[in-house]
Amino acid sequence: xxxxxxxxxxxxxxxxxxxxxxxxxxxxxxxxxxxxxxxxxxxxxxxxxxxxxxxxxxxxxxxxxxxxxxxxxxxxxxxxxxxxxxxxxxxxxxxxxxxxxxxxxxxxxxxxxxxxxxxxxxxxxxxxxxxxxxxxxxxxxxxxxxxxxxxxxxxxxxxxxxxxxxxxxxxxxxxxxxxxxxxxxxxxxxxxxxxxxxxxxxxxxxxx
Amino acid sequence: xxxxxxxxxxxxxxxxxxxxxxxxxxxxxxxxxxxxxxxxxxxxxxxxxxxxxxxxxxxxxxxxxxxxxxxxxxxxxxxxxxxxxxxxxxxxxxxxxxxxxxxxxxxxxxxxxxxxxxxxxxxxxxxxxxxxxxxxxxxxxxxxxxxxxxxxxxxxxxxxx
Numbered sequence: 001x002x003x004x005x006x007x008x009x010x011x012x013x014x015x016x017x018x019x020x021x022x023x024x025x026x027x028x029x030x031x032x033x034x035x036x037x038x039x040x041x042x043x044x045x046x047x048x049x050x051x052x053x054x055x056x057x058x059x060x061x062x063x064x065x066x067x068x069x070x071x072x073x074x075x076x077x078x079x080x081x082x083x084x085x086x087x088x089x090x091x092x093x094x095x096x097x098x099x100x101x102x103x104x105x106x107x108x109x110x111x112x113x114x115x116x117x118x119x120x121x122x123x124x125x126x127x128x129x130x131x132x133x134x135x136x137x138x139x140x141x142x143x144x145x146x147x148x149x150x151x152x153x154x155x156x157x158x159x160x161x162x163x164x165x166x167x168x169x170x171x172x173x174x175x176x177x178x179x180x181x182x183x184x185x186x187x188x189x190x191x192x193x194x195x196x197x198x199x200x201x202x203x204x205x206x207x208x
Numbered sequence: 209x210x211x212x213x214x215x216x217x218x219x220x221x222x223x224x225x226x227x228x229x230x231x232x233x234x235x236x237x238x239x240x241x242x243x244x245x246x247x248x249x250x251x252x253x254x255x256x257x258x259x260x261x262x263x264x265x266x267x268x269x270x271x272x273x274x275x276x277x278x279x280x281x282x283x284x285x286x287x288x289x290x291x292x293x294x295x296x297x298x299x300x301x302x303x304x305x306x307x308x309x310x311x312x313x314x315x316x317x318x319x320x321x322x323x324x325x326x327x328x329x330x331x332x333x334x335x336x337x338x339x340x341x342x343x344x345x346x347x348x349x350x351x352x353x354x355x356x357x358x359x360x361x362x363x364x365x366x367x368x369x
Contacts (some may be wrong), residue, residue: 001307001308001325001361001366001367001368002356002368003308003326005301006301006304006308006327007302007327007329008300008301009302009304009305010305010327013217013220046228073314098269099243099263099266099268100247100250100260101252101263102338102339102340103266103267103270103339103340104339105340106271107267107270107271110271115357163316191273195271198270198317198318201316201318202339202340202341
């Protein structure tokens with residue numbers, strides 16, 4: 001056998017049948033870029049649904065005025081943060097994924113976009129998750145939380161109460177950081193590592 | 209679509225090189241067609257349509273990652289496919305081509321792209337342009353990859369000249 005002798009057989013090979021062009025154009029695919037896009041779409045839909053639930057709870061169940069006001073202020077701050085990140089995600093979503101450049105450039109761009117998105121996603125979650133957890137817990141817990149928080153905020157801080165408040169904040173931030181990193185690493189870590197290996201291989205001109 | 213249809217053999221071969229089972233090949237074929245459709249506006253007619261198509265299809269195949277799936281019989285699947293592939297061929301050259309495809313599976317993604325473009329009779333200049341590396345680098349890598357392929361085929365107990 002010789003590779004050059006196989007060229008004729010190679011040329012005659014490839015009698016593929018593409019059954020449905022429509023299915024191919026509209027179907028879901030599994031490229032790494034498409035996976036990121038799908039995650040972004042799901043995040044957006046999930047956020048809208050959780051907002052509807054939180055607003056429902058906030059207005060349906062009675063809350064102490066102080067807590068209702070704090071809840072509304074925190075929810076508004078969360079909305080501003082979400083707007084900023086979703087605009088960034090949308091712009092990123094529209095710009096990513098070019099396949100018509102050279103392989104080296106395509107891989108470089110994909111690796112860069114994937115890593116950038118991972119960092120953006122991590123910072124987005126770290127900013128919004130702890131805030132969302134506090135707001136959601138308070139709202140869903142209802143009158144009990146409302147009264148407790150009102151009482152705690154109107155009394156003088158003691159070592160115990162400060163430890164509880166700051167401790168809860170640290171725990172929620174740490175848990176958010178840990179789970180976000182784990183989720184991002186499990187979802188995108190492998191493709192990113194492979195892209196970086198390919199990039200390093202293509203960039204190694206010393207081979208010549 | 210007619211242009212893609214004319215060059216569908218190229219897509220078929222890329223799917224065969226880069227994916228092991230039929231479901232993954234179908235997914236990759238779908239992804240390549242989708243990307244060709246989405247990026248068609250970038251084809252300005254300065255180069256041949258086939259050159260542009262090589263670039264988009266290969267980039268798509270290399271940036272394509274398998275869906276996370278687990279099948280109870282997934283361990284046995286490659287062997288079953290190899291058997292089926294062997295049955296589909298008749299004649300010495302076709303059998304050799306089947307062995308060649310099997311050997312290609314042991315190369316990395318960039319080496320596969322190099323061999324694919326070489327088998328498609330692409331000039332070194334075009335290969336270098338498609339991969340984004342220098343022409344000298346293409347020659348060196350191609351020689352190394354051919355030697356690697358030769359060793360793989362020999363390790364499969366087949367003769368290689």
